[in-house]
Amino acid sequence: MCGIVGYVGHRQALEVVLGGLHRLEYRGYDSAGVALLGGGGAQRVARKAGRIANLEAVLDADGRATFGGTVGIGHTRWATHGPPADRNSHPHVDESGQVAVVHNGIIENFAELRGELEAAGVELTSDTDSETVAHLVARAYASGETAGDLDASVREVCRRLRGAFTLVITHSDVPDRIVAARRSSPLVVGVGDGEHFVASDVAAFIEHTRRAVELGQDQVVVITRDGYEVTDFTGEPASARPFTVDWDLSAAEKGGHDYFMLKEIEEQPDALANTLRGHFAAGRITLDEQRITEQDLRDIDKVFVVACGSAYHSGLVAKYAIEHWCRLPVEVELASEFRYRDPVLDRDTLVVAVSQSGETADTLEAVRHARGQKARVLAVCNTNGAQIPRESDAVLYTHAGPEIGVASTKAFLAQIAANYLVGLALAQERGTKYPDEVAREFAELANTPSAVQKALTTTDQVRDLARRIADAKAVLFLGRHVGYPVALEGALKLKELAYMHAEGFAAGELKHGPIALIEDGLPVVIVMPSPKGRAMLHSKLVSNISEIQARGARTIVIAEEGDDVVRPYADELIEVPAVTTLLQPLVSTVPLQVLAAEIARSRGYDIDKPRNLAKSVTVE
Template sequence: MCGIVGYIGKNEIKEILLNGLKELEYRGYDSAGIAVLQDRELSTFKAVGKIINLENKLKDFSTQGFGIGIGHTRWATHGKPTEANAHPHIAEFSNVVHNGIIENYQEIKEMLQAKGHHFLSQTDTEVIVHLFEENLKNCDDSFKAFKKTIDTIKGAYAILLISKKDSTKIFYAKNGSPLIIARGEGGIYFASSDAPLIGLAQEVVYLEDGDIGFMQEGDFDKLQNIQPLNINKSFAQKDGYRYFMEKEIYEQHSVLLETMMGRVSEDRIALENLDRDFFEGIESITICACGTSYHSAMVGKYLLERFAKIRVNVVIASEFRYADFVIKENELFITISQSGETADTLEALKLVKKHHLKTLAICNVDNSSIVRESDRVILTRVGIEKGVASTKAFASQVLVLWMLGVFIAQEKKLINAQEIKEQAQAMLKATKATKVDSKLHERIKRLSKRYLHGHGFFFIGRDVFFPLALEGALKLKEISYLHAEGYASGEMKHGPIALADSHLFTIALMPEHLLFEKIKSNIEELSARDATICVISSQECEVADDMIFIPKASSYMEEFFSMMVALQILALEIAIKLGNDVDMPRNLAKSVTVE
């Protein structure tokens, strides 16, 4: 999604802004730009495509001494990805960058045009800077003009604005989109996530919705809730892997151990901030999420109902918000989001809070908006995930939901000490099952060249392997741009099998410990229609055209995590063979902070 950086200080502004934008590349973008204000001169540079294109435009530009600057990576919402639509947007003497959506931009734009303002872009953002300058005509105070501007606009936003009228200040405002102010030895920094701040800043302030103000040299100590920035830079490096996605697949076994640490022991599951009282009176659970997180929620439904014996409803956040949903008093509302800033999920959370439901967030980013809005949180602890196509975040979400199901069962005394021990051991084995076997990877790499053409893929599975099939199909779609669909295996004969022919690829998930024979019969139905069958299993399947063997396991969840890794690697290798940018697939963004 769109990313923001800003800087106040005496260091080379161009380099700080460019380096910050590069740290935000993992979020996905289609254009980038910076604006620098120094000695009352405002310089703006924008480019479509990768940041290298912006760097080329800036090769003859440099700064010396004090100045301020703002930068942005844009993912198109209003207006196509063109240089005119790229941020920063400029009026006569001011410049702005913005994440989010201004809902009433059209009426503001028409009002400003009637007053003689000329617009260069198709974006909603451009109205902010023109409205600011219009307000300045009737006000000598730049901050009052900025505040009046923010009071007029409606929607979600993180905004940085600079102006020649007040050339030492960066004005900021936040509502529904993340924004951070930080201090380091080199000056004051702004960013829409922690990533650009690592190595530069020591102290940060995570702004809250409704925060508005300005920063200049010496102002940082006036802020509230200053805290240290403690994030390891190594998460932002590829460590020798071809892509961040590949690195993140390989590090799953270690980060999942981190997810379990202090929480899973042989005699009990302990989840910080959660106790029996929190679940007192809860009769049902609704899990709300989008994309990959929605698939983990579907897995969670099986596990929570199986262990905790509680009815679970799984909803897509964007659908939930606009449906005539029925909320029950004794309902727990769980949101799942990697970034904690997913707009649809965040707004759904705010909606149910008005109905006074208990809320629990499963999230990877502490201090994110969803975390702050929720009553309780379980952090997934997997560190920065730079690949747009999620891998370790999905794995950790499933593991947390598994832990949560056993935890509730434990607190409700639905399982005994021996069963808790068995589940703890199964979790540890499942985590170890995500360690990539180099021979398996090489086998999939060789096999992938056979799956580059055809008219599409079916991914099929039953029980928890149905949402895993959905996730496997999504991974392939996201990075290979090949058509793929996930199905519950038993649904084949209810319509999808009409597509089966020799040009259809089927990836079948066949766990030894869960409904093996049932899935086998579904595969035979497809094989009889000449579909090409690739089976992922620890057991030989005679009707398969190709086999991807996973290690023998002692539980279906151990098989689940083994198959998950195989699906991730299969998608990775197919996409690489097709020549695609695996980490930044077209049209996609890491953190979807608009509807």
């Protein structure tokens, strides 16, 4: 999940690489580093533990002018092998300093390779799996069948590696090129005029070009100033898919906000509208890249949703909708557990794999397991051309735009909407909803961007509340029906951002244990169902609130406008627009996002870069 960028062209590479790293820092911020090739082929390396600002301080102290050159690579790290420290920062170099390597992923057989190198007298200076690659490439380049051929040397080394990896490599003997390779880890090429880029995310080069190339599995790309060439790991020519990035630099900038997350919370109405746009035409739901036939959808007799983190919570919401609309059994699985419990899958099973990045390692492995069992796989993804969509039978892109804040906001709401589209498509093909019913459900879904815009008007009230409870030791979240996944998501946001103990519970479970946690002054957030759509559940939740209030809890109630029944039981009442029951998560989630962000800010934490986390989890 590290951030990688490489540049060959006519500009000073250092500033291009640093600019790319700043836009990729959400992928990891344990350390950062650069390697630059000067005109004479000399390679300069600088690296430092901590944020990119620490690296820039080193560069300033050494004199940036000494890092001249038009070829460079950079890295921002999320630690896997070895703690965050200068010695474990990338780029890693071989003993001569001629080869420089940056790496994303995990090399599973690194211990074996490290032992081989140490037996040959090589002294490794880091704790990482990545450093072994620098030494292996240097040895392949120095002797044997690939001697003097950097491209072939990299391919030879790649064939020896096990695991998931992106590698970007330079050699001072060939200062006009960068060689990069990928296996189950993201890598894209940026195509400019007289310049080319490689990166783990198009955000790294979007300032310079929106033309990109999507690399396939087990491919190597060589970029020079004049072009690029793609081969497989054996050296055979390989094809790669060109595409155009459909957003620009302004979408990846903060736009006057202190944090990306705050900007992305406000972008949610547009993200929802973009997710829904174009998916209802001629009275029918249409999906995106669909390699599943209408008959396939009619034959589906069971649905699994597999995902991690916030995406998993979106799947829990989807379960209510799909079962209600389609009368199909739906299981929602943590992707990390899915393949290890031997789920029952066959050709009539639909597996919906939800991942913002499309590169989440556990979800990718779940997709591969499902495909191996002949199940149909549909990906819900926000990233064009990512690995999970490529390996699925169909994909529904959310088009939410770049999400830089590590804690998911607009991508989460977009995933809920996309999951609803999948449910409506199934209902349409299976005939469990008449065409006019499908049209009505979509019309209500299409109105939610304006409802979310209205929910954002609660922001000031929620921020004031957050500052007043920022010193609490813990916060509990309660919900029923679709409010239960919302409670789980609210608790996750608070854990991620404010490092507080936070738990989400189904409110009906309160008396089965969690009520023991209630003490005087404890903030408890309750996500209320509509008194109109779910009257029985509403009355039961009012009883729950009364019980915890009697034990001294501070009740924070999220309820739809006009819900006067719950008002006397709310120490703090946050009103959101009234929508249909299944769509309520799209509005009730918004104040919980703001609450977590403002509590974190009040406690002095970086909202965009919570400790120990990175945006995309590309290793298991």
